Amino acid sequence: MADTNGNAQAVAPSRITTRGGLRGLLDKLLATSAGNIIVAFVLIQLACIIAGLIWSEQFRYLSPSNISIMLKAIPTLGIIALGVGFLMIAGEFDLSVGSIYAFTAVVCSMLIAAGLSAWLAAPLMIVVGAAISMSNGLIAMRFLLPSFIVSLGAMLFWKGMIFFVHGAQAIRFSGSESFKEAFAGSLGPIQMPFVWFFVLTVLFHFTLRHHRFGNHVFAVGGNAPAATANGVRPMQVKLICFALAGACAALSGIISAARVGSVTPAQGGGLELQAIAAAVIGGVALTGGRGSMIGVFLGSALIYTIQDVLLLMRAPGFYLDIFVGALIVFAAIANQLVGRGAGK
Amino acid sequence: MNAPLLETRGVTKRYGNLEALRGVDFHISANEIVALLGDNGAGKSTLVKLLSGINPPTSGELYARGEKVTINTRQESEDIGIETIYQDMAVVDDMEIWRNMFLGRELRNALGFLKEAEMKSMTMNELSSGVDISGIDSADQLVGSLSGGQKQAVAIARAVHFRKSILLLDEPTSALSVRETNKLLDYISNLRGRGTSAVFVTHNIYHAYEICDRFVVMSHGTKVHDITKAETSVDDLTQMVINS
Ligand SMILES: Nc1ncnc2c1ncn2[C@@H]1O[C@H](COP(=O)(O)OP(=O)(O)OP(=O)(O)O)[C@@H](O)[C@H]1O
Ligand SMILES: [Mg+2]
Numbered sequence: 001m002a003d004t005n006g007n008a009q010a011v012a013p014s015r016i017t018t019r020g021g022l023r024g025l026l027d028k029l030l031a032t033s034a035g036n037i038i039v040a041f042v043l044i045q046l047a048c049i050i051a052g053l054i055w056s057e058q059f060r061y062l063s064p065s066n067i068s069i070m071l072k073a074i075p076t077l078g079i080i081a082l083g084v085g086f087l088m089i090a091g092e093f094d095l096s097v098g099s100i101y102a103f104t105a106v107v108c109s110m111l112i113a114a115g116l117s118a119w120l121a122a123p124l125m126i127v128v129g130a131a132i133s134m135s136n137g138l139i140a141m142r143f144l145l146p147s148f149i150v151s152l153g154a155m156l157f158w159k160g161m162i163f164f165v166h167g168a169q170a171i172r173f174s175g176s177e178s179f180k181e182a183f184a185g186s187l188g189p190i191q192m193p194f195v196w197f198f199v200l201t202v203l204f205h206f207t208l209r210h211h212r213f214g215n216h217v218f219a220v221g222g223n224a225p226a227a228t229a230n231g232v233r234p235m236q237v238k239l240i241c242f243a244l245a246g247a248c249a250a251l252s253g254i255i256s257a258a259r260v261g262s263v264t265p266a267q268g269g270g271l272e273l274q275a276i277a278a279a280v281i282g283g284v285a286l287t288g289g290r291g292s293m294i295g296v297f298l299g300s301a302l303i304y305t306i307q308d309v310l311l312l313m314r315a316p317g318f319y320l321d322i323f324v325g326a327l328i329v330f331a332a333i334a335n336q337l338v339g340r341g342a343g344k
Numbered sequence: 345m346n347a348p349l350l351e352t353r354g355v356t357k358r359y360g361n362l363e364a365l366r367g368v369d370f371h372i373s374a375n376e377i378v379a380l381l382g383d384n385g386a387g388k389s390t391l392v393k394l395l396s397g398i399n400p401p402t403s404g405e406l407y408a409r410g411e412k413v414t415i416n417t418r419q420e421s422e423d424i425g426i427e428t429i430y431q432d433m434a435v436v437d438d439m440e441i442w443r444n445m446f447l448g449r450e451l452r453n454a455l456g457f458l459k460e461a462e463m464k465s466m467t468m469n470e471l472s473s474g475v476d477i478s479g480i481d482s483a484d485q486l487v488g489s490l491s492g493g494q495k496q497a498v499a500i501a502r503a504v505h506f507r508k509s510i511l512l513l514d515e516p517t518s519a520l521s522v523r524e525t526n527k528l529l530d531y532i533s534n535l536r537g538r539g540t541s542a543v544f545v546t547h548n549i550y551h552a553y554e555i556c557d558r559f560v561v562m563s564h565g566t567k568v569h570d571i572t573k574a575e576t577s578v579d580d581l582t583q584m585v586i587n588s
Contacts, residue, residue, distance in 0.1 A: 223437065289438045
């Protein structure tokens with residue numbers, strides 16, 4: 001187009017220097033949003049595997065039973081964390097996911113006990129989970145409140161509702177065999193909960209990185225006014241993310257009910273904070289706009305790896321809190337540094 | 345042909361107690377480049393955002409090609425053919441250049457998945473052909489890692505790429521070097537021949553006088569002057585802005 005200066009083309013000869021070899025690869029990896037967690041995860045796994053090989057008698061990390069316990073335990077938190085992480089990237093929180101997890105599992109068990117097929121009760125309760133979370137989002141956005149506060153209220157409200165509709169005793173989850181097979185059985189050597197977790201991670205990852213909706217999620221979480229100025233509707237995008245978070249929490253509750261065979265109304269407490277922890281450890285920014293599903297996947301796995309290692313070393317339970325607590329702060333600092341690198 | 349492309353009649357915009365626009369009558373016709381001048385806080389950006397649909401008026405009427413319209417969302421302004429370079433650029437720092445470029449208008453397949461390679465190459469094309477700014481060598485760079493001028497170039501490239509009948513430019517040269525500014529001015533003055541009208545907001549009266557057909561001076565939320573190039577000079581305009 002009209003170029004008065006004729007020649008003016010001053011692309012400076014490469015001012016970007018890239019380091020070669022392993023260093024260069026590491027630089028590249030650390031620049032991605034899941035970079036820190038991938039490196040940390042690999043190092044910790046390597047350390048555990050080496051320790052497991054050397055002290056195979058005392059430290060039974062690689063024993064089939066230990067691996068199977070881990071693969072069973074990770075998806076409960078992991079599936080919730082995927083939804084929570086997705087919502088955090090959009091710039092919102094839902095602290096009621098732990099209560100949704102328990103509430104939907106309890107009501108699902110009640111519906112099945114009353115004669116409804118699990119194949120109907122489960123999808124119904126997943127929709128209910130989505131609706132609960134969406135109502136948090138609606139209230140927060142309608143009254144311009146932080147979703148953190150609104151969902152804190154919802155956390156207590158729905159926890160109370162469990163006891164209101166059912167009482168404090170445990171309830172049997174008696175879904176059909178085919179249902180249990182699909183959600184708590186196994187596919188070859190891998191348990192179904194882990195299969196679901198993995199499939200959801202892949203699905204969410206592609207939605208977030210390669211679908212129009214994911215593009216809007218990053219934009220809304222990163223700079224909502226700019227998103228609006230470009231025709232994206234933050235309210236609509238965020239509500240869908242709330243629905244996802246609620247649906248994931250309900251799915252996780254139903255999967256663990258199917259796996260364990262019963263639900264205790266008190267279960268799920270603390271899961272909301274662990275899910276946020278998994279997301280932050282996985283590189284999701286607390287301010288929104290940054291993060292990845294691969295990171296959340298590994299963040300969830302890392303929390304359980306640490307828990308497992310402490311169990312194997314017969315450390316008292318409070319060690320877990322100390323480790324995970326410190327890890328959250330480290331991860332938040334690392335995220336912040338990555339963010340600065342990108343020019344913030 | 346006589347009805348203006350876009351017109352506001354008695355438009356008012358309130359921010360709480362502050363009246364940022366007070367009964368503004370403004371219009372832009374086909375193949376016309378209008379300068380929007382005035383002091384800081386005069387209401388220029390408020391008017392631009394109002395026409396872009398992201399800041400709907402408190403009262404007053406809007407007309408597009410003679411027909412009464414509402415512009416309450418970005419979608420509605422897009423349908424009328426309006427593209428905007430916002431003063432704050434409206435880019436997302438944590439997203440790549442190509443994602444910013446196509447934000448809200450992503451090229452996608454039937455399932456909604458992004459045609460990434462296509463968008464990246466179109467982005468690089470636009471950045472190196474239209475108002476090209478040096479130093480951007482990949483559409484994968486995060487916008488947050490760009491310099492102020494490069495960032496502005498992305499905002500410009502986006503509006504230019506999707507340009508339809510009306511281009512609103514809110515201080516588009518504020519971060520640009522002299523060479524890049526001249527290129528942009530050149531580009532704007534060539535718009536007439538391409539069927540696009542423009543509203544050019546600037547504090548540089550020389551730039552405005554060089555390329556615009558008509559000058560609207562605002563002060564404290566009202567329009568105080570509306571004068572064609574033939575009727576005025578740079579000195580007159582300067583006095584109008586200073587004394588307003
Ligand atoms: N979102 C808002 N909330 C409250 N007041 C606002 C808002 N946006 C603008 N204003 C006020 O409206 C008035 C007009 O602002 P506007 O941004 O339109 O000025 P401007 O003419 O573009 O100035 P400048 O040349 O500095 O960009 C100012 O007094 C400003 O403080
Ligand atoms: Mg302004």
